[in-house]
Amino acid sequence: MCSRALTIGALAEQTGCNVPTIRYYEEIGLLPPARRRxxxxxxxxxxDLRQLTFIRRCRDFGFSVEQVRTLVSLAQDPDRDCNETRDLAQAHLAEVxxxxxxxRALxxxxxxxxxxxxAACAGGxxxxxxxxxxLTGPRGSRCCG
Amino acid sequence: MCSRALTIGALAEQTGCNVPTIRYYEEIGLLPPARRRxxxxxxxxxxDLRQLTFIRRCRDFGFSVEQVRTLVSLAQDPDRDCNETRDLAQAHLAEVxxxxxxxRALxxxxxxxxxxxxAACAGGxxxxxxxxxxLTGPRGSRCCG
DNA sequence: CTTGAACCTCAAGTTACTTGAGGTCGCATC
DNA sequence: GATGCGACCTCAAGTAACTTGAGGTTCAAG
Structure with missing residues (x-):
């Protein structure tokens, strides 16, 4: 057996989440209800540490919470097709x-x-x-041009 | 005189804002209260068209509403120093x-x-x-390694 | 047994809007 | 002059993804 139990603080530290964020994830059902002392x-x-690490990493990678929810359920259901995961990642890549x-334009x-x-107006x-x-646009203050 | 009056719908069309967004900007004081029929x-x-265009462009360029508020007041006060504007833009550039x-890493x-x-697992x-x-991390499912 | 950090819950705040309900105005047509 | 209807009005609530705050409890150390 090797189940070192973690407090929520330790879990937060190891995953890089904030403590309230972990409670929030539980509240919205992204994490299952934690066991209690x-x-x-x-x-x-x-x-739990692994699962939250997965979630946290997905969020870091810009997946929305809803997308993460899907990814989590994909990862947990052995019958689901891996193409779904790839399609999600690919759609996300396109968005990125x-x-x-x-x-870059910005x-x-x-x-x-x-x-x-x-160069032109420093200090004016x-x-x-x-x-x-x-930013005001090329029209300047002309009117009824 | 050349004051073609615009409806809120026309203003929205010409600036690329939504109609409720314009009302929202008025509500939060980013735009002055509109005159009424x-x-x-x-x-x-x-x-008004020029001012909203300015605001819209700032937002497109990723400035927060609070930053835009500052930029607007800078642009309207002839006594303020232009370096403030540049500093804001520069800070924003750094963030971008x-x-x-x-x-890029993502x-x-x-x-x-x-x-x-x-390549490795298509369809599994x-x-x-x-x-x-x-995403689960290099530790895989090993425990107490 | 006391102290103080870490934990608990619940509610409200944040950003920048969007969406919806329910009602009014203005203009064109019959 | 009635009627239709699209654009307008207000007010309230919803959205994402948390964060912050208030007020109270638990745990571990000394």
């Missing part, structure tokens, strides 16, 4: 790639803003700042 | 770069998962899927 404190096994494209816009402002009034003007 | 309907000017790094992990699963039970196993 006579006094009411939760305790956890190594299996879309975000990457957006973020990065160069911001970079240009900052450089431009430093904010209403004349090139960043503000770029 | 006798019947109670809101209407907007070209200036952090996210980019994370996302991308390659997911890519590896998917490729691995396709999900509990044996390489993705599931990778």
């Amino acid at each position: 006579p006094g009411g404190h939760r305790f956890y096994s190594e299996d 790639r879309r975000k990457l494209i957006e973020l 990065e160069s816009s911001l970079e240009a803003f900052v450089d431009n402002c430093t 009034p904010a209403s004349q700042c090139t960043i503000t003007q770029d | 006798p019947g109670g309907h809101r209407f907007y000017s070209e200036d 770069r952090r996210k980019l790094i994370e996302l 991308e390659s992990s997911l890519e590896a998962f998917v490729d691995n699963c396709t 039970p999900a509990s044996q899927c390489t993705i599931t196993q990778d």
Whole structure:
């Protein structure tokens, strides 16, 4: 036997979750109800540790809680097809790639803003700042053009 | 004079915001209270259009509503220093770069998962899927190792 | 036996909106 | 002048995924 029991604090530490987050996961049914000590404190096994590590990693990897719920049930049901898991991961990969494209565009816009402002208007009034003007749009203050 | 008045619907269309979002921005004070027709309907000017465009663009660029609030007040106060605007943009740029790094790491992990699963276990039970196993961690099901 | 950290529950707060219910306005048509 | 109907109105509640707070209990050490 090797079931060192973990407190919720120890579990939190080992998984990188916060304590209230673990209780929250239990509340929403992402984790099964924890076993309890006579006094009411939760305790956890190594299996629980593995399961929460899995969940935590999925969340780190950007899966939504609902997606994680699916992944967990997939991982626990030996009859389910592994293609489902892969499809989920693949859909998620596509989403990550879309975000990457957006973020890269955002990065160069911001970079240009900052450089431009430093070069052109450093220290002037904010209403004349090139960043503000770029964001206000090319129409400027013209009217009924 | 050139003040074509816009309905909230037209404003929404031209800025890319949803109608309830505009009302929400008014409610939280990001937009000033709109003027009203006798019947109670809101209407907007070209200036309002420019201001909401600014706000919308800031949001698209990932600034939080609170940051946008600051940017708006900077843009409207001719006495404020433009360096504040630049600093905000720069801080935001740094954050975008952090996210980019994370996302790139995430991308390659997911890519590896998917490729691995396709190559190694396509169609097998999900509990044996390489993705599931990778996410469960290197410890596998060993105990007290 | 006392102290203090860690635990407990329950409720409310957070961000940035979206959705829904139930009712009103304005404009075009008959 | 009635009628239809789409766009508008308000107010309340829902969403994701937690976090924070209040107020009280348990456990382990000294």
